[in-house]
Amino acid sequence: MKKTTPKQKKIPERRCTGCGGTFPKKExxxxxxxxxxxxxxxxxxxxSGRGAYICPRLDCLKKARKAGRISRSLECAVSxxxxxxxxxxxxxxEKEREEE
Ligand SMILES: [Zn+2]
Numbered sequence: 879m880k881k882t883t884p885k886q887k888k889i890p891e892r893r894c895t896g897c898g899g900t901f902p903k904k905e906x907x908x909x910x911x912x913x914x915x916x917x918x919x920x921x922x923x924x925x926s927g928r929g930a931y932i933c934p935r936l937d938c939l940k941k942a943r944k945a946g947r948i949s950r951s952l953e954c955a956v957s958x959x960x961x962x963x964x965x966x967x968x969x970x971x972e973k974e975r976e977e978e
Contacts, residue, residue: 889902889903889904890902890903891903892906892931893931894906894931894932894933894938894942895930895931895932895938895942895947895948895951896932896933896935896937896938896939896940896941896942896947897933897935897937897938897941899933901931901933903923903931904923905933905934906931906932906933906934907919907921907931907932907933907934907964907967907968907971908920908921908923908925908929908930908931909929909930909931909932909948909952909956909960909964910925910926910927910928910929910930910952911927911928911929911952911953911954912925912926912927913926913927915954917952917954917956917957917960918960919960919963919964919967921967928951928952928953929952930947930948930951930952932948932964932968934967934968934971934972934975935968935972936965936968936969936972939961939964939965939968943961
């Protein structure tokens with residue numbers, strides 16, 4: 879007999895624009911487009927505006943960028959600076975994970 883544990887908390891999940899997988903929202907990096915049309919990174923999840931999510935993995939960023947999925951999901955262009963900032967932040971996060 880298999881023991882089942884139906885104890886699953888409901889965690890808000892979002893889809894990564896890179897790999898297409900769904901992950902808990904807090905594990906993803908949010909890119910947000912403000913009502914003024916400005917694209918920025920959001921690590922608090924509290925900025926208002928339309929958001930796109932991505933895993934903190936350079937692989938996912940590369941995929942999302944190549945396919946233009948972040949800008950498609952935000953419905954606006956994503957500048958070079960935003961990608962650079964994302965790359966830097968994600969590289970840092972990857973490094974932190976390695977050090978754990
Ligand atoms: Zn991903």
